[in-house]
Amino acid sequence: MFELNSALKATGIAAAIFMLSGPGYADDIEDSINEALEYYHDGEYKDAVESLNYATQLIQQKKGGELEAFLPEPLDGWSAQPPSSQAAGGAMFGGGVTAERTYSKNASSVTVRIITDSPMMQGMMMMFSNPMFAASDGGKLERVGRQKAIVKFDSDNRQGEINIVVAKRFLVTIEGNDVSAEDLKAYAEAIDYKKLKDMP
Structure with a gap:
């Protein structure tokens, strides 16, 4: 019952x-x-x-x-696949609802993912509340635009990710391969966080 x-x-x-x-x-x-x-x-x-x-x-x-409407348009010189979304089970991205879009420019690729209603949020909130958790995973707490973000970037391999928590409800992840840190931050800054925060 x-x-x-x-x-x-x-x-x-x-x-x-x-x-x-x-x-x-x-x-x-x-x-x-x-x-x-x-x-x-x-x-x-x-x-x-x-x-x-x-x-x-x-x-x-x-x-x-x-x-999907919050996933940014491709930046100048980039192309993008159509956005997609799914209600994932616990084995994928920790469960919850996910929307994502992949962008490419020559050999470079970036994936922007927005997740909500996911158990992953609890662990990510711990990292934001204590920078030591983020550092232990190779991340660094920074500001990207006006958003607090955990940034991990390997300059030798030109790959990394940015994680941003919005209104304690949404996890925004920007992952990139064969990219610069500036590419990742540009896509992170292209999202309208104010509208995302106000989403019902």
Whole structure:
């Protein structure tokens, strides 16, 4: 019953979100929630949980699509693949909702990734609260634009990453190969953090 009660708490959130979705998404989410309620009233708790989990998955997919809008356009001289998003299981990026886009320029490549609702946030917050944790992993606490960031860069191999936590809800990661530190910082600064922070 604990699993069912936890799942039922999601129905209120789901009901609020599906009304903001497109008609197709709204119909699918609403249908799944109503189906779950029918199963619940009939005492078919396992089926109720499965229907609620499906509704949750649809909501996460919608959220991932909204995150894609925050991925920057390619910088001058760079090209980019279309953005993509997914609701990942625990084995991928620690779970949660992920949106990412890969950029290239000759042999150089950069991937910008935004993750939310992930258990990874707790560990990253520890690194930001205590620079010793970041240093032990080869990182350095810096400011990139107006954002606090943990920067790791190997100048010999021209590769590295920047991690930024936004509003304690989003983890922004910029990874690059055959790039300069300035390339990574330029992509980090191209994100609209104020709008991301205000995302519902």
